[in-house]
């Protein structure tokens with residue numbers, strides 16, 4: 212329980228207010244069509260570069276690597292404004308959120324100099340090469356193999372659900388580099404940076420039910436990775452990937468994927484006398500407020516150098532369930548049907564949310580797995 216009971220309420224630094232105003236001003240003048248779940252499905256490389264120019268990517272990376280030396284709480288302010296606005300942040304999201312920090316923590320000087328400044332400029336996007344056709348929750352069972360070759364490694368295997376691989380400049384791939392040791396399944400895994408395009412990497416779209424394309428199947432067919440592109444120590448992949456998942460799970464994107472729906476319903480409710488719609492907006496906002504406080508507390512613990520993995524799992528479980536409940540509640544009270552081609556922004560946003568909702572509680576680790584982590588943290592498992 213220690214990890215949960217030690218969490219302090221999150222407090223934003225005094226400079227957060229001015230930063231928030233700056234981001235709002237930028238967003239008010241930017242040209243984009245807001246959408247639900249924009250951090251996964253709203254990719255616009257030009258918008259990413261514009262954020263890079265403002266210093267809002269790689270915010271927590273050191274200045275000597277092109278970053279901005281700012282705190283995770285300042286980054287929290289920027290990303291919650293971008294998410295709330297439904298801005299097209301999907302292209303750079305993974306690189307900014309987790310690959311950059313992971314390269315900073317584990318990479319060689321050469322890797323840091325090559326990738327971090329480009330990530331901070333919004334010119335280098337990454338994919339996450341973890342899941343496979345038979346390995347999702349049980350990540351240690353990955354079957355992609357890395358075999359020793361002259362001056363590097365050869366990768367063979369298939370990854371699935373690789374978000375944004377078709378836009379990425381590189382994928383960070385988890386592969387088994389030593390034979391499976393039944394006594395320690397976590398040993399013998401390594402992470403490899405595969406620069407794209409590569410003629411021995413096939414990237415094929417996996418389309419959603421409505422035909423949209425954001426994730427992919429990625430096949431490595433004898434792909435050569437030079438030693439210089441191994442991330443961290445060979446065999447240490449499990450520790451690195453676990454730390455990377457902490458970044459992946461803890462942010463406000465796990466509460467705000469459907470915030471646009473609340474905002475749009477709020478606009479409608481203000482114009483109508485429908486008391487049920489007003490009550491719904493109030494109820495959702497009250498819950499969001501509590502969840503945001505919890506998410507902020509996790510960000511505060513990260514900023515203080517902690518590893519709040521149990522609270523992060525709890526926030527992601529509660530936050531993603533909330534995101535789904537928003538879809539149901541707004542659908543009930545909006546008085547419009549989901550329609551991707553509608554001129555009505557609420558009907559369009561509903562359509563985007565309905566299509567994406569099944570993934571909210573799966574991506575980044577399913578809620579069942581997260582509850583297992585929370586149960587262990589509480590000492591009841």
Ligand SMILES: Cc1cc2nc3c(=O)[nH]c(=O)nc-3n(C[C@H](O)[C@H](O)[C@H](O)COP(=O)(O)OP(=O)(O)OC[C@H]3O[C@@H](n4cnc5c(N)ncnc54)[C@H](O)[C@@H]3O)c2cc1C
Nearest residue numbers: 339340341342347348372373374570573574575576577579
């Ligand atoms: C929108 C989206 C984007 C994604 N993007 C990426 C990406 O970019 N890169 C990447 O590598 N992966 C990505 N994923 C994959 C995601 O990480 C996996 O879907 C997830 O880890 C679950 O794995 P699985 O799909 O193989 O399901 P499984 O692991 O097969 O699980 C199936 C069901 O069984 C349950 N289950 C499994 N094990 C247990 C257990 N021990 N106890 C209780 N219940 C259990 C699960 O909770 C789930 O409900 C993405 C997924 C989605 C939906």
